[in-house]
Amino acid sequence: MILLTRKIEFSASHLYHNPNLSAEENRRIFGKCNNPHGHGHNYTLEVTVAGEPHPVTGMVLDLKELKEILEREVMQRMDHRHLNYEVPELAGQIPTCENIARVIWQLLEPKIKQGKLHRVRLYESPDLFADCYRNGASRAGN
Amino acid sequence: MNRRTFSRTATATARAEQGIEERGTPVKEDALHIELGRRYLFAASHRLHSRQLSEEENYRVFGKCNNPYGHGHNYILEVSLSGKIDPATGMIANLADLDAFVTRHVLEEFDHHSLNEDVPAFSDKVPTTENLCIEIFHRLQNFPHAKLERVRIQETGNNSFEYAGKRRKTTRDQANRRDPAE
Numbered sequence: 001m002i003l004l005t006r007k008i009e010f011s012a013s014h015l016y017h018n019p020n021l022s023a024e025e026n027r028r029i030f031g032k033c034n035n036p037h038g039h040g041h042n043y044t045l046e047v048t049v050a051g052e053p054h055p056v057t058g059m060v061l062d063l064k065e066l067k068e069i070l071e072r073e074v075m076q077r078m079d080h081r082h083l084n085y086e087v088p089e090l091a092g093q094i095p096t097c098e099n100i101a102r103v104i105w106q107l108l109e110p111k112i113k114q115g116k117l118h119r120v121r122l123y124e125s126p127d128l129f130a131d132c133y134r135n136g137a138s139r140a141g142n
Numbered sequence: 143m144n145r146r147t148f149s150r151t152a153t154a155t156a157r158a159e160q161g162i163e164e165r166g167t168p169v170k171e172d173a174l175h176i177e178l179g180r181r182y183l184f185a186a187s188h189r190l191h192s193r194q195l196s197e198e199e200n201y202r203v204f205g206k207c208n209n210p211y212g213h214g215h216n217y218i219l220e221v222s223l224s225g226k227i228d229p230a231t232g233m234i235a236n237l238a239d240l241d242a243f244v245t246r247h248v249l250e251e252f253d254h255h256s257l258n259e260d261v262p263a264f265s266d267k268v269p270t271t272e273n274l275c276i277e278i279f280h281r282l283q284n285f286p287h288a289k290l291e292r293v294r295i296q297e298t299g300n301n302s303f304e305y306a307g308k309r310r311k312t313t314r315d316q317a318n319r320r321d322p323a324e
Contacts, residue, residue: 098233
């Protein structure tokens with residue numbers, strides 16, 4: 001099995017706020033991520049697809065096709081957007097790295113027809129990232 | 143307030159679940175495995191030297207890493223946790239809790255210290271990055287708010303090491319194990 005990874009970057013703003021909690025609780029749990037006008041990050045997304053190379057093309061999947069899927073599903077939805085207000089898939093969820101990675105998995109998995117989505121890794125900064133796998137799948141190749 | 147305390151606040155959790163999950167995309171929680179990864183940096187010195195080997199053997203095995211006064215690295219420690227995402231916070235674990243735990247159990251003792259001289263675990267164990275991974279994994283595996291999946295340590299830009307605890311025995315391991323009675 002071959003693992004193939006493509007990386008893209010997008011910039012977006014967000015804030016952490018749970019309307020069901022008091023202002024003090026929000027502040028205590030989320031700290032400066034709770035600042036009311038939000039803040040932004042340069043996110044780096046690594047998408048890994050697993051599969052066998054096609055006997056004729058030698059490809060697990062066409063990188064151009066993966067690039068187009070990422071452009072359509074991720075860039076157009078999230079790049080230069082406010083994740084709390086402009087991304088319906090995240091509505092009602094706190095846009096943490098964990099939740100964004102999960103939403104991206106759900107957007108991409110049905111679109112990848114050749115090979116199987118193996119891992120979504122989303123970096124919010126070089127020091128913080130979330131990984132998403134299908135449960136029970138091998139987590140080799142980290 | 144840490145995540146664990148927060149989770150125990152039954153009314154807050156119930157309100158949050160109603161408020162958040164009704165509006166959010168339905169998520170098959172158990173179908174996906176999510177991990178949170180966090181990087182830390184520490185600078186430390188070490189000398190690779192085994193008391194079980196002669197001076198010549200030590201130099202042959204460890205080369206310049208055996209130089210008598212040691213040397214240092216900027217280590218990058220990557221900690222991966224897994225667990226359920228709390229719907230009220232969107233988090234597997236609160237970063238403030240994780241940062242405090244790693245600082246207390248690893249960074250305070252390791253950063254700007256000599257691994258050989260200042261960390262008791264290495265008084266009779268060679269402080270290779272393999273052994274460092276195992277030591278740090280053991281120090282962090284009791285983090286109370288999520289499951290420690292693995293630690294990965296980058297010693298330099300060109301080498302890195304990972305440890306995920308003792309792996310569970312597979313049926314093949316069982317089959318290969320020689321019965322002591324044989």
